[in-house]
Amino acid sequence: MKATCPVCGKAVDEAAARTKTGETAHGAQEVDPAKGTRQFHGGRWVYFDTLGCRTKFMARPDAYPSLGGA
Amino acid sequence: MDFGFTPEQEALRREVRDFIAEHLTAEIVEELEGLTEGFGVSRSVGRGPLVSRLFDEIAKRGWLGISYPKEYGGQDGDRITQYIVEEEFARVGIAVGLAGSGAPAILAAGTEEQKRAFIPKLISGEYSFALGFTEPQAGADLASLQCRAVRDGDDYVINGQKMYTSAAHTATHVYLMARTDTAVPKHQGISIFLVPMDTPGLTVRPLWTIQNEPRAPLGTTYGAYRTNETFFDDVRVPKTTLLGKENEGWGVGSMGLNLDRVGAARYLISVRRDEDIVNWVKTNRFDGYSPADDPAIRDKIAELWIEAQVCRLMTMRSMSIVEHGGHFTYEGAAEKIWAPEHGVRTSEAITQMLGPYGQLLNGSPYAVEKGIFAHNLMGAFQSGINHGSVQVMRDQVARRGLGLPSARRAGRPEAGR
Numbered sequence: 001m002k003a004t005c006p007v008c009g010k011a012v013d014e015a016a017a018r019t020k021t022g023e024t025a026h027g028a029q030e031v032d033p034a035k036g037t038r039q040f041h042g043g044r045w046v047y048f049d050t051l052g053c054r055t056k057f058m059a060r061p062d063a064y065p066s067l068g069g070a
Numbered sequence: 071m072d073f074g075f076t077p078e079q080e081a082l083r084r085e086v087r088d089f090i091a092e093h094l095t096a097e098i099v100e101e102l103e104g105l106t107e108g109f110g111v112s113r114s115v116g117r118g119p120l121v122s123r124l125f126d127e128i129a130k131r132g133w134l135g136i137s138y139p140k141e142y143g144g145q146d147g148d149r150i151t152q153y154i155v156e157e158e159f160a161r162v163g164i165a166v167g168l169a170g171s172g173a174p175a176i177l178a179a180g181t182e183e184q185k186r187a188f189i190p191k192l193i194s195g196e197y198s199f200a201l202g203f204t205e206p207q208a209g210a211d212l213a214s215l216q217c218r219a220v221r222d223g224d225d226y227v228i229n230g231q232k233m234y235t236s237a238a239h240t241a242t243h244v245y246l247m248a249r250t251d252t253a254v255p256k257h258q259g260i261s262i263f264l265v266p267m268d269t270p271g272l273t274v275r276p277l278w279t280i281q282n283e284p285r286a287p288l289g290t291t292y293g294a295y296r297t298n299e300t301f302f303d304d305v306r307v308p309k310t311t312l313l314g315k316e317n318e319g320w321g322v323g324s325m326g327l328n329l330d331r332v333g334a335a336r337y338l339i340s341v342r343r344d345e346d347i348v349n350w351v352k353t354n355r356f357d358g359y360s361p362a363d364d365p366a367i368r369d370k371i372a373e374l375w376i377e378a379q380v381c382r383l384m385t386m387r388s389m390s391i392v393e394h395g396g397h398f399t400y401e402g403a404a405e406k407i408w409a410p411e412h413g414v415r416t417s418e419a420i421t422q423m424l425g426p427y428g429q430l431l432n433g434s435p436y437a438v439e440k441g442i443f444a445h446n447l448m449g450a451f452q453s454g455i456n457h458g459s460v461q462v463m464r465d466q467v468a469r470r471g472l473g474l475p476s477a478r479r480a481g482r483p484e485a486g487r
Contacts, residue, residue, distance in 0.1 A: 020273075021239070021349070024238060024239045024267060025239060025240050026240075026241065026266075026267040026268055026275065027181075027268025028238065028268060028272045028274045029272070030239070030275070030276070031273055031274075033276050033278075034087045037275065038231070040216060040217070053081055054206065058207055
């Protein structure tokens, strides 16, 4: 499923951001940091193209009213 | 009042130094540096064969978990003895103490079953925690955290995310702070869970930092090259993973953080470069110029040394309070302000003394002392932020030490979200 980064508008593949690419020393799944990131916001996951996009969002969440504001 | 160590304690310090001189061979250092990212190494990440043998030797001497009860794998020793051993090993980048807030919190608030399950294995290095407190929007204002744990029968179901879970890629468990009640003021609806890393739904995403690339020599920096963010998607854990009572996690977590701020390793990271620059100044000459003869350098080094002694005395005072059964709050906070800010002042002063060479990292043929001062400069500022920023610590000193009112926003405290 494709999500749209609310900050830069690029498409983010939700599945790719969650796909296991490795495993930690004690069994947690690892993902590829190049495949976007996400934030639990207002009770749901919002997907971002990069950490930079997420940082911009966090600085002004009220600028994205469709995501539920601050 | 005696500020000195007893003859027995001084003898122990010599014994530890002799042990390190005999056992910390170049081969072990090479293996240690391959196992970590330039940061101090503990047994939980030191799984190479030489390092394992080294820790076995340390354990044989009773130097692991000294101040913990024997029934939980400790030595029933005192904190000052533990401090001496930790201090000597921390100097060479080896963590023998239980750095982190998990073990003291379990000892104080855990069930008997949790104490027996965790503390011996934390001491032996079989278990280790990643600290799961900070979130993208909840760092200094930690109580605003949004990660949720919802009771479902005999389980809790966790959803949310954590930032800067630095050891998540090597740890066996997350020491997790999550919200269990959204209808009460934010500090009251928080609980702590001990979550195994291999629980389904737990995902680790690497974050790469400015530090330790290229790698600094072992134990010479404030942090590791890699940290992580950690996601929880319907992570189901049994209620036995709850530490302390539901919704009382803020007190448990704060107590553990306070204890974690005190100890040899945290004090030493802020003053180790003082010792290094004194040694460098004493042993280097350049075309007839000796930095040791330079009045400006001598004055600055003397000033830094005085500040470093304040760091050490503050650490010793906090430990003494705990050793005598007291509880400290603002004392640890004061120490957490003074030591990191001293580390920054030291780094800046050293940079001025060494000039451009002091900014070259490990690997450059012109780097001073394998770049430890340059690596330190990059990391020193971080120390004033992690484990309680100096701004938050100042607020604690003002409120708890000086009795000033809370610097709370106007109106009633926010309810948890």
